Amino acid sequence: MRKRHLALVLVWTLPSVLFIGATASVYFAFRIPPPERLDATERAAIMAPIRAAVEHRESPPCTLHRGGGPVVVTIWIGGRAAARFDGAGPDLGAATDTIAKALREVQLAGWEDARIQVDVITGRAPLGGGQWLFDALAVPGIGEMLAIDPGNEGIGADVGGRAALVLPHELVAAKLLSTKRPSDAVQDFAIGVDLRRIALMVGSRAGLHAPIAATELYRFRTDTFVESPHHAGPPIQLVRGIPPTPALSAKALREAALEGGHYLVAHLSPTGRYIYEHDLATGVMTDPASGNYSMPRHAGTTYFLAELYRITKQEWLREPIERAFAHLATLLRGGACAGELPDGTEFDCVLDAREDVAHLGSTALTIVALVEYQRATGDNRYLPLAHKLAVWIMYMQRPDGSFRHLYNAKQKKPDDDSELLYYSGEASLALARMYLITGDRQYLDAAERGLDWLVGWYDFFLGGFVYFEEHWTCIAAEAIWPAVQKPKYREFCAGYAAFLRTQQAGAGDYPGQDDLAGSYNVTPFVAPYNTPAGSRTEAMISAYLLGEHHGHPDPRIREQITRTLQYALGQQIRPDGDFGVIGPGDGGMPASPIERGVRIDYVQHVCSAMIRASEWLADR
Numbered sequence: 001m002r003k004r005h006l007a008l009v010l011v012w013t014l015p016s017v018l019f020i021g022a023t024a025s026v027y028f029a030f031r032i033p034p035p036e037r038l039d040a041t042e043r044a045a046i047m048a049p050i051r052a053a054v055e056h057r058e059s060p061p062c063t064l065h066r067g068g069g070p071v072v073v074t075i076w077i078g079g080r081a082a083a084r085f086d087g088a089g090p091d092l093g094a095a096t097d098t099i100a101k102a103l104r105e106v107q108l109a110g111w112e113d114a115r116i117q118v119d120v121i122t123g124r125a126p127l128g129g130g131q132w133l134f135d136a137l138a139v140p141g142i143g144e145m146l147a148i149d150p151g152n153e154g155i156g157a158d159v160g161g162r163a164a165l166v167l168p169h170e171l172v173a174a175k176l177l178s179t180k181r182p183s184d185a186v187q188d189f190a191i192g193v194d195l196r197r198i199a200l201m202v203g204s205r206a207g208l209h210a211p212i213a214a215t216e217l218y219r220f221r222t223d224t225f226v227e228s229p230h231h232a233g234p235p236i237q238l239v240r241g242i243p244p245t246p247a248l249s250a251k252a253l254r255e256a257a258l259e260g261g262h263y264l265v266a267h268l269s270p271t272g273r274y275i276y277e278h279d280l281a282t283g284v285m286t287d288p289a290s291g292n293y294s295m296p297r298h299a300g301t302t303y304f305l306a307e308l309y310r311i312t313k314q315e316w317l318r319e320p321i322e323r324a325f326a327h328l329a330t331l332l333r334g335g336a337c338a339g340e341l342p343d344g345t346e347f348d349c350v351l352d353a354r355e356d357v358a359h360l361g362s363t364a365l366t367i368v369a370l371v372e373y374q375r376a377t378g379d380n381r382y383l384p385l386a387h388k389l390a391v392w393i394m395y396m397q398r399p400d401g402s403f404r405h406l407y408n409a410k411q412k413k414p415d416d417d418s419e420l421l422y423y424s425g426e427a428s429l430a431l432a433r434m435y436l437i438t439g440d441r442q443y444l445d446a447a448e449r450g451l452d453w454l455v456g457w458y459d460f461f462l463g464g465f466v467y468f469e470e471h472w473t474c475i476a477a478e479a480i481w482p483a484v485q486k487p488k489y490r491e492f493c494a495g496y497a498a499f500l501r502t503q504q505a506g507a508g509d510y511p512g513q514d515d516l517a518g519s520y521n522v523t524p525f526v527a528p529y530n531t532p533a534g535s536r537t538e539a540m541i542s543a544y545l546l547g548e549h550h551g552h553p554d555p556r557i558r559e560q561i562t563r564t565l566q567y568a569l570g571q572q573i574r575p576d577g578d579f580g581v582i583g584p585g586d587g588g589m590p591a592s593p594i595e596r597g598v599r600i601d602y603v604q605h606v607c608s609a610m611i612r613a614s615e616w617l618a619d620r
Helices: 002-030 040-054 092-104 132-137 142-147 168-173 195-205 250-266 295-312 315-333 360-377 383-395 423-438 441-456 471-479 487-501 531-549 555-571 600-618
Strands: 071-077 080-087 115-126 153-159 162-166 218-226 236-238 277-279 357-359 406-408 413-415 590-592 595-599
Touching (some): 040 071, 040 115, 071 092, 153 168, 153 195, 162 195, 168 595, 250 295, 250 315, 250 555, 250 600, 295 360, 295 600, 315 360, 357 360, 360 423, 383 423, 383 441, 423 441, 423 471, 471 531, 487 531, 487 555, 531 555, 595 600
Antiparallel strands (some): 071 080, 071 115, 115 218, 153 162, 153 218, 218 236, 277 595, 357 406, 406 413, 590 595
16 A cells, blocks of 8 residues: 555646756756846947947957956948957956957948947856766757757857857857757758757868867857947847837837737738748748648738728838739639539638648638728628638537538539638638628627637637637637627637646746747747737737627736737847848747848738737726
């Protein structure tokens, strides 16, 4: 009996003990304290002689006689790192003067538009290995993966009496911080560093033609700051390469959403087709005229632009919206999905000309976009098409309210087996939106059956503890109000909100990572992705409004929303932080704090949450 009790105790306590041990090992052996930041006067004292040297002006020596360093200066011109200079000395002033002297001997083309970034190295720690936990695990690279604070820490080595340093922003630009994908099913999730390539970079920095041995590498933290645009004002402090976040307000959210609209319009081709992805660090953009093109992403992005126009009435949005919708109509005509039901009712669905299988989600998002266009402009030219698409959505719905997700257009046959994320919620929202503009009861009944099935699916023991991605479900549940006023929709979305709060980082949760407060993440060792900050906040706004509709507003959901929006405001590319951006990047939303690629759907979700919340906050 005692052995059985002991085994039970170990089953329940051993995982926690191991986790606490891992956390303690990482914290005490590997953590580098956040830097003691230079104040505005000290930052200006370093920047002044560097700026004078770039402009080939004489200036007095740097007066900052404070210990620290080395110091590294990066000169950004046109979004590119045009030059880099390292300096060392007995204090920060001496290190700065060394760099200024070297700069005066170089002529930089385009220096008039240069912005100067300064990294002051403030502390170092081991990279990994030699600790009982990681040695016991014996998994190559696991210690390094756990120990690196991505975007805040660089990697270096001492070679020949000097430091060879790869700065945090250089690791980000080289895409070496999130390189391993544990699952092919979740392509967006990546973890771990490419230590081999990092060792090569450090070796190259030291002037070697071979990688540095992993045992010689160390991590370091920096106090990083950059010149303000046009040098107007003191140098700007950076955390993970990002300037301080604007204060949250309805005005700030509205302006940020409009900047997202400007980004999307700048990435809309004359044909009405979007440039899908833009790598801000390299300037490389996808070609809208070639390769596969995502019709649901086109529809979703255009839906946001129409929503933005409906709320703000900014006239510059109207022509791009018309252009994007005209192209969408052209794509639909080429898809060859149209047909008739047995009773002769015409239907259509979204299908790329090169595909045979239509996806429920693509058609649903297209309906949502077409309805939003009509709501925004009053123009009902696309209503007949929306009706045909909605007929097909209802044809794909089963009697129990669930939906079939795939349809073989050649065989005219739905797939009764495949189940994909998001689609059922998107379909329910599409039908609810159709009821909004038509008042046709068939759409309301179908949307209600869809929501009943989605919410009822969780009616089992663990249903209130674990949720899939149900953000479209909650948006649809609020969209159908007040025609359908079921308390179970509010209760479901309140439960979903509570589930998401367990994944939301709060200030003080992780040492040195308060810049990530408000994001959705499951571990401090992986940088959070920014798309959930948008899509989940869209859903949480609907969840909060459902509570208000039923007379039970939940302040916890309100706080959840404002935390994430504060985080998202900081992530958006703004003029004060676009020194490392090649091409039209202002208003864009990168994939994460350490991945500088922007896709149109990243902007869509985050900025849709922003513009909806701007109305919501203004009302209060």
